[in-house]
Amino acid sequence: MSSTIQFDRQPDPGLYNPDLAPVPKEKRNWSWLNYSTIWMGMVHNIVSYELAGSLIGLGMSAWQALAVVIVSNIVLIGAIWLNSVCGAKYGLPFPVLIRAAFGYKGAHVPVLIRAFVAIFWFSVQAYAGSKAVGAVIGLIFPGWISLGTIHLLGASLNDLISFAIFWLVHAYVILHGMERIKSFELWAGPLVIVLGLGLVVWAIHAAHGLGPIFSVRATLSGGHFWGTFFLSVSGMIGVLASLVLNIPDLTRFAGSQRDQIIGQAVGLPVMMTFFAFMSVVITSGTVIAFGKPIFDPVQLLLHFKNPIVVLLGAFSLLIATVSVNVVANVVSPAYDLTNLLPRKLNFVKGGMISILIGVLFAPWAWYNNSNSILSVIGAIGGTLGPVAGIMIADFYFIHRRIYDVESLYSKEGAYTFRQGWNPQAFIAMILGIIVALIGLFVPALHALYAYNWFLGVGVGAVAYIALMRIVRGVNHSNTIIPTTNLETVSLQQDEI
Structure with missing residues (x-):
C-alpha cells in the first residue's frame, strides 16, 4: 500500500513503513457492501458450519x-463495533x-500472540478445506x-497432496494484495449461501418438513444445559475472538463509520445466524435421514453419491475456506x-511467511480429535x-477517543511509557488471562470457564482502567490531545 x-x-523507521502508515x-x-461480503466469507466456512452443527451432537435442540x-x-x-471505530x-x-x-515495544507481545492464534486458525481452516480438495480429486x-x-509426516499421502494444493491457492490470492482480496470477497461469500440453501431444501425434503427437524428433543436440561450453553457461547465467540482485536486492519479502509457499522451488522450477526440456521437444519436433517x-x-x-453435487459443493466449500482464511487468518x-x-517486510511477504509457518502446526495430526475442540476454542477466546x-478501555476511557x-x-x-513498555497493560492482561x-x-x-471470554474482557478492561488512573492519574483534565493536523486523522471525520 502506498x-x-x-x-x-x-x-x-523501526516503527513505520507504507503498509503500517495511516490510509x-x-x-x-470500502463500502458497506464490501464489509457485508467480507463477513459473509468469514462466517460461511467449514469450521463455523461444523461448530454450529456440533451443538446438535452435544444434545441441544x-x-x-x-x-x-x-x-x-x-x-x-x-465488541467488534467498539474496536472498529478507531x-x-x-x-x-x-x-x-x-x-x-502497551507501548511501542510492549505492543509486540499481544501482536505476536494475535499472529500466533491467527496462524493456528489458518492451519485449521486450510486442513478442513483440503478435505474438499481430496473429495474432488477422488x-x-x-x-x-x-x-x-x-x-508421510504422520499423514496419508493423499491428505498431504490435498493440503499442498489448497495451500498454493491461498498463496496465489495473497500474492495479489488487499485489492484482489476485496474483489474476491464480493462473490466468494454469497456463493456459499447458494450451496447451503440447496442442502436446506434437501434436509426439509428428507425430514418431510421443518416440523420434524425442530421437534427433535434435546437431551440436556437443568444445570448441565446452562453450563454447556455458556461454554458453547464462549466457544462460538472464540472462533472469531481474534477478529475483535484486528478488525481495525479492515475498517481502516472504510469510506465512513456508517459503512463499516452497517456492513458489519449485515455481514456478522444477520448472516452468521442465517448460516448457523442452515447448519442446524441440515444437521438435524441428517439425524432423520441417516440416523x-x-x-x-x-x-x-x-x-x-452424485459426482455433480460433490463437485459443485466441494468448489463452494473451497472458495468459502479460502475466503475466511485469507481475511481472518492471513491479513492480521x-x-x-x-x-x-518494518524495514524488511511488507504485507505480501508477511502473508507468505504466515502461511509457511501455518504448515508447521501439522493440523492433520490432531484435527479429527473433536472431543476437546470446544475447550481449545474457548481457551483461545479467553486468552x-x-x-x-x-x-x-484505552480508546474510550483512558484517551477519550483521541490518539496522537x-x-x-x-x-x-x-x-x-517505560522505555517502550507499559507495565499497567501487562498486569491487566495477565490478571485477565488468569x-x-x-x-x-x-x-x-471449573464453572467459571464457561464464561472465560466475558471474564477476560471484563477483568482486562477494569484492571487496566484502574491501574492507569492510579499510577498515571489519567482523567478528563490530562487526556492526551493529538498534535498532528493531518486531514486523514481529523477528529471530526465520521463522528457519529
Missing part, C-alpha cells in the same frame, strides 16, 4: 443451538493502534483412495509480522479477551 501522508516529524482519505473506499449462535453474535458485534477514524491497523496501550482419479495407505448427526459438510456431500499476521520488521478489553497519531510512530512520543482460564486448572472453579 501512502501520501506527510508527518510533522519524521516517523521512526489516506482518498484510498478509504435446534432452537437451543440457534439461541447459542444468536447470543454469541450479539456479544461479538458489540481503525475507521485514523486509518490505522491493529499493530499500530495497540502501541497506545471423483476424478479412482486410484486416489489407494494413496491413503502411504503415510446420526453429520456435521462435516464434506462427508455429507459424499453421502449423495501479515500486518503483525510487518510491524515486527485474547483481556487484550480486547484493554484496547477498548504521530506518537504511534515515535520512540519518544506520548506512548513511550481469571479467564482459572477454571481449567482449579476444579472447584
Whole structure:
C-alpha cells in the first residue's frame, strides 16, 4: 500500500513503513457492501458450519443451538463495533493502534500472540478445506483412495497432496494484495449461501418438513444445559475472538463509520445466524435421514453419491475456506509480522511467511480429535479477551477517543511509557488471562470457564482502567490531545 501522508516529524523507521502508515482519505473506499461480503466469507466456512452443527451432537435442540449462535453474535458485534471505530477514524491497523496501550515495544507481545492464534486458525481452516480438495480429486482419479495407505509426516499421502494444493491457492490470492482480496470477497461469500440453501431444501425434503427437524428433543436440561450453553457461547465467540482485536486492519479502509457499522451488522450477526440456521437444519436433517448427526459438510456431500453435487459443493466449500482464511487468518499476521520488521517486510511477504509457518502446526495430526475442540476454542477466546478489553478501555476511557497519531510512530512520543513498555497493560492482561482460564486448572472453579471470554474482557478492561488512573492519574483534565493536523486523522471525520 502506498501512502501520501506527510508527518510533522519524521516517523521512526523501526516503527513505520507504507503498509503500517495511516490510509489516506482518498484510498478509504470500502463500502458497506464490501464489509457485508467480507463477513459473509468469514462466517460461511467449514469450521463455523461444523461448530454450529456440533451443538446438535452435544444434545441441544435446534432452537437451543440457534439461541447459542444468536447470543454469541450479539456479544461479538458489540465488541467488534467498539474496536472498529478507531481503525475507521485514523486509518490505522491493529499493530499500530495497540502501541497506545502497551507501548511501542510492549505492543509486540499481544501482536505476536494475535499472529500466533491467527496462524493456528489458518492451519485449521486450510486442513478442513483440503478435505474438499481430496473429495474432488477422488471423483476424478479412482486410484486416489489407494494413496491413503502411504503415510508421510504422520499423514496419508493423499491428505498431504490435498493440503499442498489448497495451500498454493491461498498463496496465489495473497500474492495479489488487499485489492484482489476485496474483489474476491464480493462473490466468494454469497456463493456459499447458494450451496447451503440447496442442502436446506434437501434436509426439509428428507425430514418431510421443518416440523420434524425442530421437534427433535434435546437431551440436556437443568444445570448441565446452562453450563454447556455458556461454554458453547464462549466457544462460538472464540472462533472469531481474534477478529475483535484486528478488525481495525479492515475498517481502516472504510469510506465512513456508517459503512463499516452497517456492513458489519449485515455481514456478522444477520448472516452468521442465517448460516448457523442452515447448519442446524441440515444437521438435524441428517439425524432423520441417516440416523446420526453429520456435521462435516464434506462427508455429507459424499453421502449423495452424485459426482455433480460433490463437485459443485466441494468448489463452494473451497472458495468459502479460502475466503475466511485469507481475511481472518492471513491479513492480521501479515500486518503483525510487518510491524515486527518494518524495514524488511511488507504485507505480501508477511502473508507468505504466515502461511509457511501455518504448515508447521501439522493440523492433520490432531484435527479429527473433536472431543476437546470446544475447550481449545474457548481457551483461545479467553486468552485474547483481556487484550480486547484493554484496547477498548484505552480508546474510550483512558484517551477519550483521541490518539496522537504521530506518537504511534515515535520512540519518544506520548506512548513511550517505560522505555517502550507499559507495565499497567501487562498486569491487566495477565490478571485477565488468569481469571479467564482459572477454571481449567482449579476444579472447584471449573464453572467459571464457561464464561472465560466475558471474564477476560471484563477483568482486562477494569484492571487496566484502574491501574492507569492510579499510577498515571489519567482523567478528563490530562487526556492526551493529538498534535498532528493531518486531514486523514481529523477528529471530526465520521463522528457519529
